[in-house]
Amino acid sequence: MEQIPHGSPDDPNPLRRLSLEQLRRRTSIKWREYPADVLPLWVAEMDVPLAGPVARAVTDAVAIGDTGYPSGTGYAEALASFASDRWGWDTIAVERTRLVPDVMLGIVEVLKLITDPGDTVVVNCPVYNPFYLFVEHMQRRVVEAPFDRRARIDPTALEEAFRQAVRDGRRAAYLLCSPHNPTGTVHTAAELAAVAALADRHGVRVVADEIHAPVVSRSARFVPYLTVPGGERGFSLMSASKAWNLAGLKAALAIAGPAAAGDLERMPPEVGHGPSHLGVIAHTAAYRDGGAWLDAVLDGLDDNRRLLGELLAKHLPGVRHLPGDGTYLAWLDFRSLGLGDDPSAVLVERARVALHPGPPFGTGGAGHARLNLATSPEVLTEAVRRIADAL
Known part of the structure; x- marks a missing residue:
C-alpha cells in the first residue's frame, strides 16, 4: 500500500505533497484508529502539510517561549478582514465576538445563553x-427537520x-450547519433568508456552525447567515480549523448578530480561557496570511470532486452521490448494494478502506457513509478501486 504514487514536495497542490509513509508518521486519530493496511478516509483531517504562514507563526512563538494564555483581539480582526475579502461581509464587529475553545464548545455556550434544559434544538438531518451528542448531553431535546431529496x-x-x-x-434554537456536513450543501442567500423569516415567525433563535465556510468550490458562493435579512438575532461560530487543518490547535470565535449582542455579553468570561494561545496564533495567521495556500487546496478539492464522480460512475455505479459544493466531504448512498445500515463496517473489513459510518448522522444516515476527499488523487483512486474490487 505504501507504493501508491504521489506528487512531489514541490507540487502546487498541497493534497499531493505528502506520501503515505510521511502521513503515517502522524499520531492523530486519523492515522491511529485503524491498522496500517487501512486507507483512512473517514475523520475530517486533511492530508496536507501545514500552511507556511501558519507553521512560521507557531514555530516563531515556540522559539521565544510565547506559550502562555491568549490575549487581544487579533484573531477576530483577522477573521473580519478575511470575511470582507472573501465574502463581502463587512459587518463583523470585534466587540460582538467572543473567543471560545472550538466551534462545538462554542455552540454549547451559545445554546446555554438562549435555551434552558428541556428546551428544543432543531437540526437538519442527516447532520454532523x-x-x-452535545445537545442531548446539555439536556436539550433534538427535533429533526429532514433535508429534501436534493439534500x-x-x-x-x-x-x-x-x-x-x-x-x-x-x-427553542435551530442549529444550522452551513456549509452542511455531511452532504456538502452550500445554502443560498434565498434559502437562508427564508430560514430567518421562519425563525422570526416562530421565535426560534438560529445558531450557525460555519466552520467549513472557507471550504467552498470555486464555482459556488458561501453566504454568512448573519448577512441575510432577518439574521440579526442569530449567532455564527467560525474557526480556521477545517480549512487549514488546525483541529489540534484549538481556537474559535462566537459572533453575534447586532440584535444578539446582549446575549453574547452574558457569556461567562471563563469560556475564553479554554482556547490555546498557540491555537489563536495559528488561526490568526491562517486568516491573515494563508489565502494563497487555501486557494491551492480549493483547486485540489475541486479536482478531487470531479475525480470522485468519474471513479464512482466507472467502478461503483450502484453508489448514489449528490456532489456538494462545500466541505471536503462526500456523502455516499450504498443502499442499493445491500451492505446494511452501516456500510462502512463492511468496507473496512473487506476493502481495508475506512469511511465514516452513516447512522450516527441521524435520520437519513442508514445505508450511507461519509468519505473525506482531502487526500491525494492517487489515494482517492486506490480507495475506490479497493471498494469496487471488494464488492
Missing part, C-alpha cells in the same frame, strides 16, 4: 453527529419542526 433545506419540514419546538411555549 456531535450535534446530537437541501425543506421549508415545510423546517416549519413543522419549529412548531413542535415551541409548542409548549418554551424557548
